[in-house]
Amino acid sequence: MRVVEVAENDRELIGKIHENELHSFGTMGGADMWMIMSFIRYGKLYVLLNEEDKLLCVAQYQGVLGKNEAFLYGFSTPLEERGKGYGKILLKESQKELKKNNIKKIYLTVDPKNITAVKMYEKDGYVIIELHKDEYGVRVDRYLMVKEL
Ligand SMILES: CC(C)(COP(=O)(O)OP(=O)(O)OC[C@H]1O[C@@H](n2cnc3c(N)ncnc32)[C@H](O)[C@@H]1OP(=O)(O)O)[C@@H](O)C(=O)NCCC(=O)NCCS
Structure with a gap:
């Protein structure tokens, strides 16, 4: 198992990431190809791969302009791989990489009803600091969570 920072020319891997976005998030909140390429070129996109890739x-x-801070836009494990500890590993390992890039704080937003994700982030050290009501539309609320690295 290994963590990889995705490069702009790794088209096969980018294709897998795009497919996983559709499976994990459907039409709400997943990243399209425009966003994926933007994370790769102007932010950081990390994946956890097994021995067979x-x-x-x-x-x-994404980076926060003018600050040593990042925003975790998307985080997902393919359906058939969930509950095996991969999320915990990639959170930890990607944070180590961000720290090397002098990032000191990470933000994210999460659906308050997404207990699995909220629990995972809390166990990892993220703290809920605000409830953003109607953040992404009427009744589409989000917790704002933050972690100091
Ligand atoms: C949230 C998600 C990324 C977790 O990934 P994962 O690889 O399954 O997570 P892990 O197996 O590493 O588990 C991490 C923690 O999540 C929580 N968790 C995992 N599966 C759970 C379940 N079925 N019920 C409740 N909590 C669960 C636990 O706190 C777990 O820690 P523990 O094993 O120490 O108890 C995954 O469920 C997912 O991709 N969901 C769809 C996309 C999504 O909601 N992303 C988050 C958007 S902000």
């Missing part, structure tokens, strides 16, 4: 988890980070 199967995708085990994806983390998409």
Whole structure:
């Protein structure tokens, strides 16, 4: 198992990431190809792969302009790989990489009803700091969570 920072020319891997977005998020909130290429070129996109290069988890980070901070836009594990600890591994390993890039704080937003994700982030050290009501539309609320690295 290994963590890889996705490069702009790794089209096969990018294709797998795009496919996983549709499966993991459907039409709401997943990243399209425009966003994926933007994370790769102007943010950081990390994946956890197994020995056969199967995708085990994806983390998409954006930088916060003028600050040593990042926003975790997307984080997902393919359906058949969930509950095996891959999310915990990629959170930890991607944070180590961000730290090397002098990132000191990470933000994310999560659906308050997404107990699995909220629990995972809390166990990893993220703290809920605000509830953003109607953040992405009427009744589409989000917790804002933050972690200091
Ligand atoms: C949230 C998600 C990324 C977790 O990934 P994962 O690889 O399954 O996570 P892990 O197996 O590493 O588990 C991490 C923690 O999540 C929580 N968790 C995992 N599966 C769970 C379940 N079925 N019920 C409740 N909590 C669960 C636990 O706290 C777990 O820690 P523990 O094993 O120490 O108890 C995955 O469920 C997913 O891709 N969901 C769809 C996309 C999504 O909602 N992303 C988050 C958007 S902000």
